[in-house]
Structure formats: structure tokens, C-alpha cells
Amino acid sequence: MERxxxxxxxxxxxxxxxxxxxxxxxxxxxxxxxIKMIHMTKAEAEGFYAVHKARPFFSSLTEFMSSGSCVVMxxxxxxxxxxxxxxxxxxxxxxxxxxxxxxDFASDIEHNIVHGSDAPETAAFEIGYFFNALEIH
Ligand code: CMP
Numbered sequence: 001m002e003r004x005x006x007x008x009x010x011x012x013x014x015x016x017x018x019x020x021x022x023x024x025x026x027x028x029x030x031x032x033x034x035i036k037m038i039h040m041t042k043a044e045a046e047g048f049y050a051v052h053k054a055r056p057f058f059s060s061l062t063e064f065m066s067s068g069s070c071v072v073m074x075x076x077x078x079x080x081x082x083x084x085x086x087x088x089x090x091x092x093x094x095x096x097x098x099x100x101x102x103x104d105f106a107s108d109i110e111h112n113i114v115h116g117s118d119a120p121e122t123a124a125f126e127i128g129y130f131f132n133a134l135e136i137h
Contacts, residue, residue: 003074004081005126007115010068017105018071024087025075034074034136042066048129061110072130081123084116
């Protein structure tokens with residue numbers, strides 16, 4: 001059994017696709033172990049994306065991520081890191097496979113609707129960034 005962090009980003013919340021994203025997770029047999037709506041400050045978004053600090057898109061990305069409400073979730077299941085990434089599709093929606101969340105709803109590489117942890121170590125950091133043990137069920 002594995003856990004991963006999912007974020008429905010401000011563009012996903014504004015476009016009203018939160019329900020559809022959750023529906024796809026559950027249809028794929030993924031269990032939601034925790035969920036909440038947040039609105040990050042720029043500093044909180046910078047802390048979350050600290051690994052991307054040196055990237056040219058860091059400032060714009062953290063501005064976007066703090067521009068509105070996000071929904072953060074802990075997903076649980078067998079191979080859930082991989083399963084979630086398959087459901088999301090490639091970072092760039094233009095490269096994402098048909099039927100994936102990003103291909104269906106994202107407008108561009110930055111405004112790409114969802115985030116998902118890419119490995120067990122990043123999942124542990126990212127889950128701990130938003131949830132304490134008592135909030136995960
Ligand atoms: P995410 O999976 O949340 O991880 C890092 C985010 O940075 C990524 O999704 C995109 O939103 C953003 N990102 C990645 N590459 C680029 C890029 N080349 N230009 C702008 N934003 C990017």
C-alpha cells in the first residue's frame with residue numbers, strides 16, 4: 001500500500017473540474033485518505049516547490065499556485081504514485097495522452113490542473129507539508 005499527494009490547482013478549482021478529478025481517482029480504485037481546501041501564500045507555495053527554486057518558471061509557478069484555492073488530497077492504494085501520474089498525463093498537456101486529466105482540462109504547461117508526487121520520498125515530504133498524522137484516515 002502506497003500514499004501520494006494530489007493537488008487540484010487553482011485553475012482546476014476555478015474550472016469546476018474538482019468533482020470529475022475525484023471521480024476519476026475513485027473509478028480507478030484509488031482511496032482518498034485525506035482532503036481539504038487551502039489557499040497558499042506565495043511563501044507557502046515557494047516552500048512546497050523548493051526543488052524548482054532555480055528554474056526560470058519558479059516565480060510564475062508560485063504566483064499561480066497562490067492565486068486561488070487548491071484542494072489537496074492524500075491518495076492511497078497499490079502503486080498509487082504511478083496510477084495517479086497515469087491519470088494526470090504528461091506535465092505539458094500538449095504531450096499528455098488522450099483521456100488524461102491534463103489533456104482533457106489543462107490550458108498549458110504551467111496551468112496544468114493537477115499535481116502529483118513523483119516518488120515515495122517526495123510523497124512523504126509533500127503529504128507532511130499539508131497534513132498531520134491525525135488528518136489522514
Ligand atoms: P507540477 O507537476 O505541479 O510540478 C511542477 C510544476 O511546474 C508543473 O506541474 C507545472 O505546473 C510547472 N512547470 C513545469 N515545467 C514548466 C515550464 N517549462 N514552464 C512553466 N511551468 C512549468
